[in-house]
Amino acid sequence: MLPKDPDSARTPESRSKSNRPRAIRRLVIWYRRNASVTSLVDSATTSASAATSVAETVVTGAGSVASQVLQPLVFDPLRRLQGGDEQSEINDADRLWMAVDGMGGDHAPGPILDGCLQAIDRLPLKVRFVGERERVLAAADQLDLRDRLEAAQSAGHLDLVGSGPSIGMDDEATAVRRKRDASINLAMDLVKRGEALAVYSAGNSGAVMASAIFRLGRLKGIDRPAIGALFPTKDPSQPVLVLDVGANMDCKATYLHQFALLGNIYSRDVLQVERPRVGLLNIGEEECKGNDLSIKTHELLRNEQRLHFAGNCEGRDVLSGEFDVVVCDGFTGNVLLKFLESVGSVLLGVLRAELPRGRRGKVGSAFLRSNLRRIKKRLDHAEHGGALLLGVNGVAVIGHGSSKALSVVSALRIAHSAASHGVMEDLAALQSGCD
Helix, strand or coil: CCCCCHHHHCCHHHHHHHHHHHHHHHHHHHHHHCCCHHHHHHHHHHHHHHHCCCCCCEECCCCCEECCCCCCCCCCCCCCCCHHHCCCCCCHHHCEEEEEECCCCCCCCHHHHHHHHHHHHHCCEEEEEEECHHHHHHHHHHCCCHHHHHHHHHCCCEEEEECCCCCCCCCCCCHHHHCCCCHHHHHHHHHHCCCCCEEEECCCHHHHHHHHHHHCCECCCCCCCEEEEEECCCCCCCCEEEECCCCCCCCCHHHHHHHHHHHHHHHHHCCCCCCCEEEEECCCCCCCCCCHHHHHHHHHHHCCCCCEEEEEECHHHCCCCCCCEEECCHHHHHHHHHHHHHHHHHHHHHHHHHCCCHHHHHHHHHHHHHHHHHHHHHHCHHHCCEEEEECECCEEEEECCCCCHHHHHHHHHHHHHHHCCCHHHHHHHCHHHHC
16 A cells, blocks of 8 residues: 655645745745846836836947937926837927037036937937037047037037136136136027027036126016026926025015016926916914014015915925925025935935845845835936026026036926927016016
8 A cells, every 4th residue: 555645635725835935945046046136127127117217318238328309398307208208200490509508517528518419319409519629529539429429510419619718616606707708608698699598507506697697687677586496296297396596595575576476487387387386485384484584475475466375385395296386595495405415315325224134135125226216316406407597588507516417418408498488488578567
């Protein structure tokens, strides 16, 4: 008589339980033998993410770079466009001239030029690149951009405009008066003469603002221009415009009132918010809260008929999605901006520290990595590229000093959208009401 199979006496449920440890051991052995699995999983998740995130350059396995065309409209500057918004090609007749300060920024001119060449491939625009010719060509050779540069010039998509000595990041804003042929001044002049519809610079923000005021002039009825930056909210498709974030350290209530009018028009025309909800940054929701500036500004905004004033906005509500425009003085706004810039990297550091150690942690990290990257991108200033200088007689975008190619592409997209949506016409219409 044959001996009984010990497993035959077990129920299906008991056999399933006994096989679980063996299955786990096999999985661990398999992962150990295939050390590259985490990179493969990461590649797969990154590819899936790229399917819905097409504003970034996709690098193929062969090392070639495939650029995808971006839609010119800025529906969501903090998020890469969805695949359905792609265009197969760009019609040259639709391209608009943008002026770029090629010498502005910590890494200029190489990464700025790289970003412009990428923007030409992805956006319906042409670039007048203003910079010191010898340094620009040397940077192009160093980054292997010479062929792309010459191809863009031959196609009439890029015009290299020579400039004199540039204004450094540590120069005083008044240097724009001494260095009259600096790249930022010549770029502003292109907009003033109508040879470009917008200007972008990642240079010294004080110098950019001074040059814009001296060369373009202020809009009538606007006492002080403001820098408006787009912040992410809970809803990725709904950024909030915060202004001022650094142009005016000391403000009057009338300045903040004007900032609200400027922000309302930008949010409506470019971000396409039908009725922007304007909030005043304050320490409480009540009308009586805040300092003297807040109380006086609240009264002005409450009685303003040209916008929808949604009341005071506490710090915790800035990213809530309950406001489309948030108004504050430049000192407070700049602190808020710099704090937000640190959140992405700090958050990633905390999450990495909390992930399990060992093999199990590596496997889990591989599956989470693309999600963590998307979180960082939503909080990364490079994703929206720059801030608009509102209140001057022209479209001007100020980029972060550390801007590289992706930031330049994003900023030029914002500049193009502002220039092609009739923002200046609506801002001019404000003049009669601001007198």
